[in-house]
Amino acid sequence: MSLHPVFIRLSCLLLIAGTSVAAAQTVSTTYSFQAGQDGDQPISLIQAQDGYFYGATAYGGSLGNCVDSVTSATGCGTVFRLNGNGTETVLYRFDGGAGGGVPTALIQGPDGNLYGTTAFGGASLSLNTSCINLNYQNPPTTPQNQSVACCTDGSYNNIGCGTLFRINPSQPPLAGQIDTLESFLGETDGAFPGSLIEGLDSTGKIPEIFGVTQQPSSFYAAVPGQQMTYSSVFSFAPLTNVFQTLGNLALSGISSPNSLIQGECQSGTHCDVNLYGTGQLGGEGECVVVGATEPCGGLFEFN
Numbered sequence: 001m002s003l004h005p006v007f008i009r010l011s012c013l014l015l016i017a018g019t020s021v022a023a024a025q026t027v028s029t030t031y032s033f034q035a036g037q038d039g040d041q042p043i044s045l046i047q048a049q050d051g052y053f054y055g056a057t058a059y060g061g062s063l064g065n066c067v068d069s070v071t072s073a074t075g076c077g078t079v080f081r082l083n084g085n086g087t088e089t090v091l092y093r094f095d096g097g098a099g100g101g102v103p104t105a106l107i108q109g110p111d112g113n114l115y116g117t118t119a120f121g122g123a124s125l126s127l128n129t130s131c132i133n134l135n136y137q138n139p140p141t142t143p144q145n146q147s148v149a150c151c152t153d154g155s156y157n158n159i160g161c162g163t164l165f166r167i168n169p170s171q172p173p174l175a176g177q178i179d180t181l182e183s184f185l186g187e188t189d190g191a192f193p194g195s196l197i198e199g200l201d202s203t204g205k206i207p208e209i210f211g212v213t214q215q216p217s218s219f220y221a222a223v224p225g226q227q228m229t230y231s232s233v234f235s236f237a238p239l240t241n242v243f244q245t246l247g248n249l250a251l252s253g254i255s256s257p258n259s260l261i262q263g264e265c266q267s268g269t270h271c272d273v274n275l276y277g278t279g280q281l282g283g284e285g286e287c288v289v290v291g292a293t294e295p296c297g298g299l300f301e302f303n
Helices: none
Strands: 003-006 040-047 053-059 078-082 088-093 101-108 114-120 150-152 163-167 179-183 193-200 207-213 220-222 232-237 242-248 254-262 275-282 286-289 292-295 298-302
Touching: 040 101, 053 101, 078 101, 114 193, 179 232, 193 254, 207 254, 254 298, 275 292
Parallel strands: 101 193
Antiparallel strands: 003 298, 040 053, 053 078, 078 088, 101 114, 114 163, 150 220, 163 179, 193 207, 207 232, 232 242, 254 275, 275 298, 286 292
């Protein structure tokens, strides 16, 4: 597969597609989160094949030391189920450890399981307890006794580079257990995974899960002696349990991707299995931000 950037220079453009406002409609609250064990700051919601609603909260759950620097929310997030009557059941509480923390996406795969990503945590936590010796340059220098990437917050604490996980909704995991499919290391596989989509492989026949990794502006990933490679595109094949890093978005000049879609593919007709996405950073346009100029972002095509 290869990357092709599509750069767009837009000024104050608002796109509203398929939006209508109906009169005399009412909005009711189905469930109110309490920022406790039930979760805090819900970030996704899907209706699964069994008719239940499933979602994730970025914080809450009362486990781990995750803290939102903006809202001061605590806890490392949850995955929950909601029935039609508004009754919530927490399927899993993240603790920010090897199983990840702060969920960023949740979808249902072709096998009926739930797949999701966490921004932090994972196996990389066990590789370094602190990132304080890393020199954040591009490329960073290689400190003594430091041979792997380190994903850190602004205080040089190792927060882990994130995970890809799976949960069987009909058999929720026991406390402290989750099926971690990939622990990102901040190297060629990327760091801080974000959105997920269900799509088809390059043949247009086998279902796969696709996703992107990104770098939030307040966090850093450093690979000693190498270029920073946190923005990537990856896939996971549920039928074979195979994870692959498909490519590095740095080759397109786009970084910090925040969305991903796949072209249309219909049986018996032309099948476009290319991946398309947007990146908040990179591109050829220049935008003024607080008196300075920086790239405005752009679109990328991955084939």
